[in-house]
Amino acid sequence: MEIYQLRTFVAVALQGHLTQAAELLHLSQPAVTAQIKALEEELGIALFERYPGGVQLTEAGKLLLPDAQRILALSRDMLHRARGMSGEPKGKLRIGTIGVPGRLRLGPLLARLRQRYPLISVQTHHAISGVVLNDVRKKVLDGGFYLGRNPYQNLNTMVLSELRFCVAMPADWAKVYAEADWKALGQADWLGLSQFTSLSSITQELWREHNVAPNKVGEFDEEATLVEMLRAGIGLSILAERTAQRFAADGSIALWRGGETVIAAPLQFVYPAEREADPLICMLRDTLREVWELG
Structure with missing residues (x-):
């Protein structure tokens, strides 16, 4: 069973006429007839009764029409969603965490990232603060939370709060x-x-x-x-x-x-300075600003 066959089935059912459905679908009438026949053979039932003036749904066709319409609606939704995602950032973010997750507002942060950027996958790595700082500096992590003053010039920081x-x-x-x-x-x-x-x-x-x-x-x-x-x-x-x-x-x-x-x-978020304009880091910074209400 193919999506185009279901689309033809719905069009014929709504038009009640093979020729009108063919015009609507930009197909020839023989092509429409062949698709309906192939669908009926696969389903093992007749979907239409033929009359000199057109076609009419059988009882089985009436029962299956809503199913076909739902499948087509889902396929359209999937297509629209995929097209909407084509410009979204994609990739993986490795974030270092420290201490208590609630203190970092980690739940709201990850929920907001998931909601807004569904093509981004996030991995968290829990460690003590100094390890996170060094792993970001060595590019093992894309960014991370750090408590204290950043001693490295090759790392940029966002101050989130003061503890x-x-x-x-x-x-x-x-x-x-x-x-x-x-x-x-x-x-x-x-x-x-x-x-x-x-x-x-x-x-x-x-x-x-x-x-x-x-x-x-x-x-x-x-x-x-x-x-x-x-x-x-x-x-x-x-x-x-x-x-x-x-x-x-x-x-x-x-x-x-x-x-x-x-x-x-200061409780800070640190990331490599060379990635200041990286779309993933920009997206992460923007989300941190919202979650921490930094303006």
Whole structure:
């Protein structure tokens, strides 16, 4: 069964005449007759009854006409959709992600990309911030989220928001350190951070600012791990304010000076500078601006 046969079937049914249907389809009458005959043979039923003045649908033809019309409508929709896609960007985007997906607005971003650019496929690669930065620099990734200040001139950045951080501590340390000064904090144990995390550079900056050289306990690379270490009573750490407030609310950790902001850092999206005019990167930047309401 071919689409052109169904188109001829519908045209003859609506016109009620082979010659008029042939004119409408820009075919000869013998060609129309041959297509109807071939369709009837494939279906194994007669679709029309012939009369001197024209043709009329059989009962079977009346039942099958709506099906043929639906198939033709779907084929037209498919054709229009394909033609509409011909100018759309195509390809694959590899995006590096960090931390908590909700903090990155990853769901809305991927949903908007899928809705607007159906020919784009997206792969996400979760890692710590420093790894994402290096993978974008080495072109392993097309772009990625990064927390901190971009140190590379060959990477361009979009600042999405600013994250604020506070000092968190084990719950039973609150009596000693909740209102302590920086000199006292500097004498306490702190959770060490992997050099590849942005939190590492942020923490180092904070310690330099307050002339603190604390004893670092271990080396950790995920926010969730830091929270577990805090709850286990191992040492102090800085945490993103929203995370810190959430866990302080149930009493599993405590916050220095009620969660006072001690340092802030930009959450950015980084991508290769040489791809500034790349249509895929332009599309991605535009979508990020909308999702993050950057104007």
